[in-house]
Amino acid sequence: MKPAWSQxxxxxxxxxxxxxxxxxxxxxxxxxxxxxxxxxxxxTCLVLPREAEVTGRVLPWQWCSRRRRARA
Structure with a gap:
């Protein structure tokens, strides 16, 4: 995990x-x-600390696996 304010x-x-x-x-x-x-x-995103204030929309985000496809 990257620290706060990292890109x-x-x-x-x-x-x-x-x-x-x-x-x-x-x-x-x-x-x-x-x-x-x-x-x-x-x-490209900045990792925000919990206490940071942001003006803008707040959207839910979730991780998904990176499916690597086999070469044909």
Whole structure:
């Protein structure tokens, strides 16, 4: 896990792509990310500390496995 205020890259596997400034929140862990860049389905985000204030939409986020496909 990265410390607060670190940059991370996340990928949208399904659903709508969040916009710049939106907050992603993982309900099970309470971990929070603020979207600071969007390129296609790849998001650049800041890891937020619990006490950080964010103005923008708060969206639920969940992890999914990275399915690696075998080469044909």
């Amino acid at each position: 991370v890259k996340l990928r949208v596997a399904f659903g709508d792509v969040p916009e710049f400034g939106d907050e992603l929140r993982i309900e099970s862990t309470g971990r929070r990310y603020q979207v600071i860049g969007v390129r296609g389905r790849t998001l």
